[in-house]
Amino acid sequence: MMDIVALLPHCKKDNKIESKENKGATLNELVELRNCSGCLFFECRKQKDLYLWMAKCPSGPSVKFLVNAVHTMEELKLTGNHLKGSRPILTFSSDFDLQPHWQLLKEIMTQIFCTPKDHRKTKPFFDHVFVFSIVDNHVWFRNYQISVPHQGTEKIDRGGLDKMTLIEVGPRFCLNPIKIFSSSFTGQTLYENPFYVSPNQVRAAEKRKKAGKYAKKIKAKQRRKIHELSNQLEPDELADMWNE
Structure with missing residues (x-):
């Protein structure tokens, strides 16, 4: 200054x-x-x-x-x-x-x-x-x-x-x-x-916000896996037709 x-x-x-x-x-x-x-x-x-x-x-x-x-x-x-x-x-x-x-x-x-x-x-x-x-x-x-x-x-x-x-x-x-x-x-x-509000509290809140975004992504992936396991597709009869 x-x-x-x-x-x-x-x-x-x-x-x-x-x-x-x-x-x-x-x-x-x-x-x-x-x-x-x-x-x-x-x-x-x-x-x-x-x-x-x-x-x-x-x-x-x-x-x-x-x-x-x-x-x-x-x-x-x-x-x-x-x-x-x-x-x-x-x-x-x-x-x-x-x-x-x-x-x-x-x-x-x-x-x-x-x-x-x-x-x-x-x-x-x-x-x-x-x-x-x-x-x-x-x-x-x-x-x-x-x-x-x-x-x-x-x-x-x-x-x-x-x-x-x-x-x-x-x-x-x-x-x-x-x-x-x-x-x-x-x-x-x-x-x-x-x-x-001290700058340390502001930075801590920003870190928690970013950590919250990452946690949401992990939970979304887990929900997707559970959904795929609980709703498995039936086998397609025509899937291997072109492999013969």
Whole structure:
């Protein structure tokens, strides 16, 4: 997910975390050494499933997501483009204000994805938009360039939103919230998604479905044999006529 690093000029990336038992303590220590207040931790399991931790360090809260439908900028090859290091405008759908856990997620995402003002690696203007929307209890992320058509040195009136258009840049991904914890990477469970189904359960169901198809074929063959044995054809008198 190097595209996320490119979108956040104020971030500080690090190498892999080897410790599995004390993962939370190791990450909190690393965040403190880097003089940061938030953390995005990508965790890959079985080389198939990608999880994302969003945490406010060191006191929390933290959220664990399952990442689905990932499409990188190189894969999409969209026409949108914005300057590297520019500040984004964050927009959230109205569904984030309906329930407390969505409000908490909105605040965490705002503090992590919002680029600090006057940061040394950022440019002092806005030219793209981060869009967070909720569909089927999933958080969908989109990144759009703010495009304003103008000619030469022609100035644009303030508030001329009717002339502005949005062009998608990428990347795209979908976040399925699993749990919200009170502390950083640990603590009391504040929210647990009742609609979450782990990828292992999905794969197990697919295997059972395939195994069910094979079992049906075996049973069909057995029924066919039983039917043939119980309904044997009478010998044909003319079967050997041409053999003589």
